[in-house]
Amino acid sequence: MGRNLQTGETGARLRPVDLARVHGLSTQAVRNYEEAGILPAAGRTPHGYRTYTSLHAGALRAFLALVPGHGHPTASAIMRAVNEGSADQALHLVDESxxxxxxxxxxxxxxxxxxxxxxxxxxxxxxxxxxxxxxxxxxxxxxxxxxxxxxxxxxxxxxxxxxxxxxxxxxxxxxxxxxxxxxxxxxxxxxxxxxxxxxxxxxxxxxxxxxxxxxxxxxxxSARGRAMLAGAAELDAYLRERG
Structure with a gap:
């Protein structure tokens, strides 16, 4: 079964290209985000190909929403903290921004x-x-x-x-x-x-x-403030999905 990456409906495993296409990214960018800890580690097929899920899609949406308000370095640090299980540290970084x-x-x-x-x-x-x-x-x-x-x-x-x-x-x-x-x-x-x-x-x-x-x-x-609100909404959705 397929999946709507915009609405977050669950479905089959996702390929790097499935995540990339929605946001106009390259598949290499998605892999780079994973290697940087911005996305959780991907699963692997028996042949070694990366597979992603709705959780990875949510992480990518959260990161891209955080960047305009917080900047790339801070957005990256926020996502790494969340993916390492340090939600408090992530929220501390948000507070600092x-x-x-x-x-x-x-x-x-x-x-x-x-x-x-x-x-x-x-x-x-x-x-x-x-x-x-x-x-x-x-x-x-x-x-x-x-x-x-x-x-x-x-x-x-x-x-x-x-x-x-x-x-x-x-x-x-x-x-x-x-x-x-x-x-x-x-x-x-x-x-x-x-x-x-x-x-x-x-x-x-x-x-x-x-x-x-x-x-x-x-x-x-004003634009930064609005962007921070948008980023907070996506980050909250990602935190809820992670449980």
């Missing part, structure tokens, strides 16, 4: 607030409060200090030097610029694209130069 999305939303709101504060040239001058050094700032952003030094060379941030120690000192405006650069880099922007945007903000040109970019950030975050 949601926490990252929330952090990205908060960063975007912080950028928008910072831009609103720049509406008028000559607005509040830099204060001495809120200053930090390269290590703590890098840790807060989840990047390496070398990345901040690279951004400095590209003109994205302009920390001053402590006259006694020579250490880089980042004030509130520098932190704002670094957060903006980090968010833009996450969105796929190149350093040479980011530099003029931050320069415009730094020159107190107002939020207008970044309005289209801000709308794009909102759209990207």
């Amino acid at each position: 949601h926490a990252q999305l929330l952090d990205d939303r908060q960063t975007l709101r912080a950028v928008e607030r910072a831009l609103r504060d720049l509406d008028a040239p000559g607005s509040a001058p830099r204060s001495g409060s809120g200053e930090t050094f390269i290590g703590p700032l890098a840790g807060k952003l989840g990047i390496r200090p070398a990345t901040l030094r690279k951004w400095e060379r590209a003109g994205l941030v302009h920390p001053r030097r402590d006259p006694r120690t020579g250490y880089r000192v980042y004030d509130e405006a520098d932190v704002r610029d670094a957060r903006m650069a980090h968010q833009l880099r996450r969105g796929g922007y190149l350093l040479e694209q980011i530099a003029p945007l931050i320069a415009q903000v730094r020159a107190a040109g107002g939020p207008e130069p970044l309005e289209a970019t801000l709308r794009n950030w909102h759209d990207r975050l």
